[in-house]
Amino acid sequence: MKYGKVLCASLNGIDAILTEVEVDISGGLPGFAVVGMAGKSVGEAKDRVRGALKHSGFKIPAERITINLAPADLKKEGTHYDLAIAICILSACGGIENAIIPQDVMFIGELSLNGKVRGVKGVLVMAELAQNMKMKYLVLPKQNLREASLIQGINLVPIEYLKELVLMLEAGKLLTQKASIKITHKIDSEYDFSLIRGQESAKRALTIASAGGHNLLMSGPPGTGKTLLARTIPTILPTLSKEEMLEVTKIYSVTGKLPKNQAVITQSPFRSPHHTASHVALVGGGSSASPGEVTLAHRGVLFLDEIPEFHRQTLEALRQPLEDGVITVSRASGTLTFPAKFMLIASSNPCPCGYLGDPKKECSCTPMQIIHYQKKLSGPLLDRIDMKIVVERFDTKKFAGKVAEGESDEIRAKVTKARNIQRKRYAKIKAMTNADLKIKNIEGYCQIPETEKMYLIRSMENSNLSARGYHKILKIARTIADLDQSEKIKQKHLFEALSYYDNQALNM
């Protein structure tokens, strides 16, 4: 009877949990079983491990091998247990000569049949766990070294082959390495504001939305540049702070979406899911409880193009992240909460054909079609959108003349300045932007003169301005004042803010 134990990690949402891999090798009919709520990808580990051990020149005992993954009540998914399982078997059956496997090492990696170690998802959060648990070493696939190097205070042992690791263990010396990570703040985009002709007021609205983190809905006929405007937003957003980079990179590491050759995400994400995207794809969850688009857009932009085409139920699910900055998804064993603090940018045509109210082209929709289309956006969701603008057809004469380059760089500098003012002002409370302000802080931080206040209150009485709308206007006015580098909110700031809220032309 032989026994072995090594340490590994499991992913639970976007967190890593320390996991013990145990092996029991005892007489009986030869067999190989993995227990401990192992999902399909983990169950298949036994075939990969068997192949890898054989091809690396090790003998697998012709006995009954049982692998247990503890804690046994957590569902295990992923291929990263392979390496720990292989080392565990080798240590139990004496495959590693004279070696005592140290218990302050975490082993992560997928094995291919020839014994090569492949990269896996979620190494960044596992490295963070290893560091929090005060482990001495993390053995990991060479492919994931750069990403893990973001975590300080843990010795990284990158390997390419199983055999290489066995030799190190036999020699009693793990070779550590660290990759240097260059963080570039260069904006890499094919878009620039200078490529957009006309649409000055839309550009101004996007500048304000980006500066304060406000949500924005653009409505207008097709071909006026709504999609183009939205795709240009990443060029005017400030680069992420160090903490934000880590937060966002973790999400991309766990979902396996880190771009190749890029260890860290430095720019705000921009996600634009198609309207046919499923509910799970958008909000997350499903059998593997993985994060959805709202989480991938964390600290960045979620762009819903032609928003009325999305399923109503899916749009309703956006209410929680819009309000709280997180999304809760349920799975069989309970619920998981993912971060989902994003700026919602949406576009919409006025009707299915897009020409309702167009002076040049007649709308071909029936009244029922129009009502149905506009009703897709429920009142409560629309009420959570801070700014609404109309993107009108622009004068084609604007195409004359050369484009002035670098407009996005200029705007980004202004937006960054305004964001820094906010960060400083809100250092003591849990907010980064004006949009983040919670009700108890709004009136204190967004003070307006008494006469203007009375004007706003009268507008509330006379129009459909809701209480939530009142607070939104204060926050937007605060952002406009910040862009103006004005400590006080002035009348002109407030009136401009009002124009983005009380947009009757939207007709929705």
Ligand SMILES: Nc1ncnc2c1ncn2[C@@H]1O[C@H](COP(=O)(O)OP(=O)(O)O)[C@@H](O)[C@H]1O
């Ligand atoms: N304001 C503009 N300046 C320059 N090109 C534009 C503008 N608006 C639209 N275009 C051109 O028309 C194309 C379609 O615009 P798009 O953003 O998709 O419009 P919409 O989303 O409003 O239907 C763009 O890719 C671009 O080539």
Ligand SMILES: [Mg+2]
């Ligand atoms: Mg479009």
